[in-house]
Amino acid sequence: MESCTDWAVQAVQQNGTASEFVAKILTSGMKRKLLTLVMINDGSRVLLGYKKRGFGAGYYNGFGGKVEPGETVREAAQRELVEEACISAQDLQEAGVLVFAFDDQPQPWEVHVFAASSYVGEPAETDEMRPVWFAHEEVPFDSMWADDPIWYPYLLRQEHFRGVFAFQQTTKLVWNTMV
Numbered sequence: 001m002e003s004c005t006d007w008a009v010q011a012v013q014q015n016g017t018a019s020e021f022v023a024k025i026l027t028s029g030m031k032r033k034l035l036t037l038v039m040i041n042d043g044s045r046v047l048l049g050y051k052k053r054g055f056g057a058g059y060y061n062g063f064g065g066k067v068e069p070g071e072t073v074r075e076a077a078q079r080e081l082v083e084e085a086c087i088s089a090q091d092l093q094e095a096g097v098l099v100f101a102f103d104d105q106p107q108p109w110e111v112h113v114f115a116a117s118s119y120v121g122e123p124a125e126t127d128e129m130r131p132v133w134f135a136h137e138e139v140p141f142d143s144m145w146a147d148d149p150i151w152y153p154y155l156l157r158q159e160h161f162r163g164v165f166a167f168q169q170t171t172k173l174v175w176n177t178m179v
């Protein structure tokens with residue numbers, strides 16, 4: 001299987017405007033930190049969680065987190081959805097992959113995004129997240145990660161996506177490309 005780093009590195013190399021630190025981070029052969037993100041989309045609305053603590057606190061996002069040793073990316077996606085929103089997805093589909101290069105993190109992050117339209121259980125607030133439904137045209141991008149408005153259109157059209165994003169000082173998006 002093609003590793004994520006291959007396409008991400010190619011994307012950076014093919015784009016002359018990539019800032020030096022992105023190229024350095026992605027081509028260093030460094031191991032990536034694997035994370036998941038689950039987007040529940042009922043066709044006209046998406047379920048987002050308001051992150052109450054930890055990385056990305058104060059932002060709305062899908063549900064997800066780090067892949068633990070011994071579990072598959074898909075298992076991690078299901079587990080985090082249960083832990084953070086109290087629901088279990090019934091039709092989890094691979095929707096896309098996002099690679100983040102941060103100038104203030106030791107490793108690049110590889111986020112596997114999944115989409116689902118049906119689930120069991122009732123979304124409920126947890127210690128980490130407060131779930132809120134948003135109509136597709138009312139997604140609160142001003143209170144979300146800066147990469148989100150770039151890949152959500154693909155997600156909502158149900159078109160597979162791959163993106164590379166470079167952040168400085170955690171939240172400032174300085175470069176990106178969709179592959």
Ligand SMILES: CNc1ncnc2c1ncn2[C@@H]1O[C@H](COP(=O)(O)OP(=O)(O)OP(=O)(O)O)[C@@H](O)[C@H]1O
Nearest residue numbers: 035036037054055056063064065066100111145147
């Ligand atoms: C930079 N731009 C970004 N854009 C969109 N989404 C982003 C993101 N950067 C991180 N994310 C997501 O934010 C969650 C963090 O997860 P996070 O809470 O740190 O993980 P986990 O629950 O394992 O942590 P704890 O073990 O509780 O510390 C995780 O879904 C990850 O995919």
